[in-house]
Amino acid sequence: MPYDDKMHSTGYYKEPGPKLDEDSPFKSMMERFRFAADILELDEGEFQYLASPVKQVTVSIPVVMDSGDIRVFEGYRVIHDNVLGPSKGGIRYAPDVTLEEVKALASWMTWKCAIVNVPFGGAKGGVRCNPKQLSSGELERLTRRYTANMLEVFGPDRDIPAPDMNTDEQIMAWIMDTYSMNAHKTETAVVTGKPIILGGSHGRKEATGRGVVTVTLAALNKAGLAPNKSSTVVQGFGNVGSISAKLMYEQGSKVIAISDVSGGYYNKDGIDIPDAIAYAQQNDKSLEGYSKAEKITNEELLRLECDVLIPAAKEDQIGPHNAGNINTRIIVEGANGPIMANADAILEDKGIMVVPDILANAGGVTVSYFEWVQDRQGYFWTEERVNRRLNRMMRAAFDNLFNVREEHDITLRQAAYVYGINKVATTLKMRGIYA
Structure with missing residues (x-):
């Protein structure tokens, strides 16, 4: 039956957590999250668990600049959820990146992975800097120090970064190398979006x-x-x-x-x-x-x-x-x-x-999953196979959400949140809470 917005505006889930603020991506995400929580009738504990990031890490990143001066940058990594598997999400370099923005992006990654049936949780990272004002050497030193500060967070079975705004395959290569040097072995699966020669996947860029x-x-x-x-x-x-x-x-x-x-x-x-x-x-x-x-x-x-x-x-x-x-x-x-x-x-x-974005731009994390699988197997696919599997998974996800949309008489975005949150909530119930 059609969803009654009056229930949402006066219901239990309106108050817990942040309220809507048009200037905050995280609060926009929370408004949509509440809507799906009402439809799914999540109890208070489930709501709080799924709304709260598992881990938020803020680090200082001292970098010796080409001039010899030391500048300190701020970096973030937020793991929103790891119920479905290792957390997954990109790292962005931008002068205006904030922890609040990274929290929103991490939560979107959780629902995105659930929607396309990829066995990852959601994460996101960021460094507050202007990469256009940094030399290649400064960028490398910043990336390696950020990675070193995140050694206890990153890992092929824990948390797997990828490229995002203003980061690319070269930066991913530096992350992989820094992690590998500290692990005393080459660990290609710790990051995706790498160059092909370092274990990257065909079709990842597109x-x-x-x-x-x-x-x-x-x-x-x-x-x-x-x-x-x-x-x-x-x-x-x-x-x-x-x-x-x-x-x-x-x-x-x-x-x-x-x-x-x-x-x-x-x-x-x-x-x-x-x-x-x-x-x-x-x-x-x-x-x-x-x-x-x-x-x-x-x-x-x-x-x-x-x-x-x-x-x-x-x-x-x-x-x-x-x-x-x-x-x-x-x-x-x-x-x-x-x-x-x-x-x-x-x-x-x-x-x-x-x-919605949590379906529309999920092609990146889907092929990131393919890259991770290929790295773990040590066997790599052709671009034609990557594209064929990507198209099949994306089309299946669209059809699933369209069916949910028609079942509940809601929008495609609302259907995406309902489907994604329901999958994570159901998995959480099956796993239980470790005490």
Whole structure:
């Protein structure tokens, strides 16, 4: 039967834990968590257990700079849950990263792994720094010291990092090497997103964008739209955004707008995405000055009329201030948390199908799991096999959530939280609480 919002607004789960704050990704996550907790009728103890991170670690990272001066950076690692298996999650380097943000990202990873049936719990890490202002040597020293400070946290059977914002396969290689030197053996499975030569997986770099497109095609099918009859807008042109745009372009969709930090670029007749990618690669990974499309703002880009909108930039891009102006049929969240919780109802009222981040961008953690499995086995798969298995798992996850959506008469996002939380809660009951 349809969900009664009055129960949510006055129910037991409204008060425990943080209340909604549109400026906090963690509190947006908690608002959605409470909704699912009400539907699942979790008791107080289950709610508190699943809402609380298992471990939060904050470390100081002293680094000798090229100048000889010492600078101290702050690093975080949050393990939200490890009921399903070792915790898993990326590490981001950013000047504005906070513990609160990392907590939200770690919890999303828990539900994300549960949704795609990957036997991992959720974790996330971050270092407050501006990597663009650091030399390669400074970046390496920072990474190795951060890893050394996390030796009791990381481990192939405990907690497995991966790349995230402003981190890449080179940084993962430094983490793997630092951990291995301290373990006195090569331990490739301690981290994923590594270079192929160090035990990385084929298809890992494209995995998140490929997963985004897999569920986009599934959503288009549910909406009765053919890919080659659709138009797409992509916000963000990093790894996820550019690959999502490229794969949608290859499916025949007219990609009418793309963007990065320099702004948006719009062409009503469609943008040649391979050409735009080549331009960005030759222009220090920036679209600045791209002349084959009209320059618009990122805010204008979000308001464009299209069939598919893929926000693949940062958190909190769509909120109450602009949700009413969104003019698309389907939103597929390539980024983590691009829609604020208090914008959900506005988009629902407009009839927009939202494929939530904890499903849409789960391709990355799925192939990270494949990489971990391959490292443990010492046997590596072809890219074709990786992609085939990724597509199958992502499509199965979409179908599962769509069934939950119809069963409870709720949105796809609400279905994702209900499915993911129910799986972790059921596993917790089976395992019990060690005392």
